[in-house]
Amino acid sequence: MVDLKKIQTLDQLIPQQPGKVKQPDLAGGPSFKETLNQVGGVKPQNLGQMQPPGLAKAVEGVKFSNHAIERMRTRGINYSPEDISRLSEAVSKAAAKGSKDSLILMNDSALIVSVKNNTVVTVMDKNALKENVFTNIDSTVVL
Numbered sequence: 125m126v127d128l129k130k131i132q133t134l135d136q137l138i139p140q141q142p143g144k145v146k147q148p149d150l151a152g153g154p155s156f157k158e159t160l161n162q163v164g165g166v167k168p169q170n171l172g173q174m175q176p177p178g179l180a181k182a183v184e185g186v187k188f189s190n191h192a193i194e195r196m197r198t199r200g201i202n203y204s205p206e207d208i209s210r211l212s213e214a215v216s217k218a219a220a221k222g223s224k225d226s227l228i229l230m231n232d233s234a235l236i237v238s239v240k241n242n243t244v245v246t247v248m249d250k251n252a253l254k255e256n257v258f259t260n261i262d263s264t265v266v267l
Contacts, residue, residue: 223263
């Protein structure tokens, strides 16, 4: 897992496994790195401290596991700063209901989130969702 509080540069978020991953065609959308740069002008080391507006109880920013980052990169999945804020709010709502592991459906994608660890475990696009069975989750949040 990647703890966004410990990140000093955006390059630390990208797994370094040369030659193993084929780069997807990302024409028409920003890269994950560009999306992180746009998150309200927040520096990467402060991402874990970013809080969605309007929450009564403060929630630490959602972390992404290395696996989730890799899946986003290979599947060409990108989230806007507003999406990250919505995701943080959804995780907060799931935590308030006592959830531990949640399926969050957002923007034609699905995220499996460890609510108790505040960490996105994996991300799937709409093509990977078809005929899929999700196990070991105790809640679903639809955005």
